[in-house]
Amino acid sequence: MSRRSTSPLTRAYQRNLKALTKATLKSGKRIASQVQRATAKQLKPPPGRGDWIGGMALGAGGARRYHLYRPPDLQLQPGEKLPLMVMLHGCGQTGRDFAASTRMNRVAARERFLVLYPEQDRLANAQGCWNWYERRSGKADAEAATLMAAIDQVILLYPADRERVALAGLSAGASMAALMATRYPGRFKAVAMHSGVAPGAAKSPATALGAMRGRHVPPMPATAVGKAMGAAAAFSSLAPLLVLHGDADAVVSARNAVSSAAVWAMATGARPGSPRTLQRGKRHPMRITDYTRGNRTLVTLCEIAGLGHAWSGGAPSMPFSDVAGPDAGKLIWAFAARQFRSGAVQP
Template sequence: MARRSSSAALRKAWNKGLRAVTGQVMRAATKAARSATQDVVPGVAKTPPHPSPGLGDWLAGLATGRAGMRRFRLFRPTGLTAGERPPLIVMLHGCGQDPAGFARSTRMNRIAARERCLVLYPEQSRLANPQRCWNWFDTESGRAQGEAALVLAAIDQVCLLHGADRERVAIVGLSAGAGLAALLATMHPERFQAVAMHSGVPPGLSGSATTALRAMRGKAPAAAIEGGAAWPPLLVIQGNKDSVVAASNAFEAARQWALAAGAATVRDRRLQRGKRLPMTVVEFKRGSTVAATLVEIDGLGHAWSGGPAKEAFSDPTGPDATAMIWRFVAKRFASRR
């Protein structure tokens, strides 16, 4: 009887922690979500339109693995030729988002159409998380690793069926997607040439839903670094007014990558583009090689910097995160040609 009571208490604590993690993120997006849906007629279901009409195909796919299955969308730009091996950018959405919304918010497909890239958008299931958050925090049960494996399965499918170049793959994420992106990069560094985290929590700070909220608030102890010498270069973007993910998580991510690479040189500069929010950019280098780049944006909350105002988790007043990510990724892709 005691064992049953203990198990029930653990399940109750886990569910309470999960609700706290996803609930805080979703509340932060309520205002933005209302503006994004105010033109929808009540009671009328709408099929999400192509997020980038005229720029390429918006293809549907399904990845399977031990953690079940996940749908995904693939943007394939117009004009790719038979035998061409385009690079691949993997985009992991945040809580309350889906591939179409994330594509509209980031506008990554516009860059992909111009630069002849494929863009993969894995989709979290409501069965796996009611708010569609990737379970980046649940490493103790193996749920996070299972979702990471599903993302790898989707990448393999795209490489096999659509000719993506396995030597030029980058992974990008927002919020919960950023947490999973970083976890993937540390678990399978040989699979990625670059990783970009926007408003996320780095690996090692949480093992379950009950500890995730503490990590998001920046109250988790620093993580131990093991076997990180081969991690791909990191770009981390963070707003200093983020009320969901504390800015200290961005510094912790950069610290992890710098320590893993033995990076000692730090370059610090202040930038502002036009009337956009100013930012501080810090580079952690070993010799001439940049291991991690930290971008902290003054006044930015929990939102994609530079995204359109009508989308949830999107702030047009910030510097263009998508352009920054592409410049960062393009340098790594160029070195693999």
């Protein structure tokens, strides 16, 4: 029986195919290992004691994962409910990253409140940004509805007080926080925007880039407030707003901070007082302006000297975090706690 011979070309093809197969399998194992490490890191709780509880909410914008932080050693009285702080991360961050950077869990453990960290899906935005600017397409409002579904789910499943919910965000998270507060007035008792774009300044990706650079955000007359913020929010009982922004921010222009405060003050009928400067130790100084109506502060503008596009007073060695700034976590909780004590804003 004769033996079939193979040509040099066939042998070369077989060798190359074998080498390609081995390289593909090796690459596949490496990618799988990287995915496993990334997944393990995401599931790992941020530093500190307490419970890190995972969940998922489904709404008009699709499904979104979230984590809820519950302080350790809680001993609740029968029927007792705790305040809820909702934290919306910035672009390129996860909920865990945001928790580690802001150290809000440490404040929550001391002050006894729950913290909710929703997380953007990379299929919805490749950079992990909340789609706050997609107003024309309806994507922004759908995403806001999904975030509200996550909040409602947590209130249903855990001892969170529906009447004491505050909302805070960084960058894209700050802009989404403002959108949610204007679309769902009455659901939040306090809102904090850290380094975000002014409400109503963008309705598409193209206009968002301009707004981030400081365009499209001049203080608006009363006739334009309703159009910018939405009819549901204008001149209604909007939650009091805290605006935090660094004057050295090269990503989102600090003009947005002034415009955010001006638009919110116009919508709530508040007037600005005299600015004052505060500095705690060697941290960056702050220029603070309160906007009041009667004896109630409805907007506080905090302009932080020397702060870039980063969480003020955040954990060291974390992206988008500046340890030299005043502690934004403490400032936001103190602002929210005052609103919880004050009750509803009268229109």
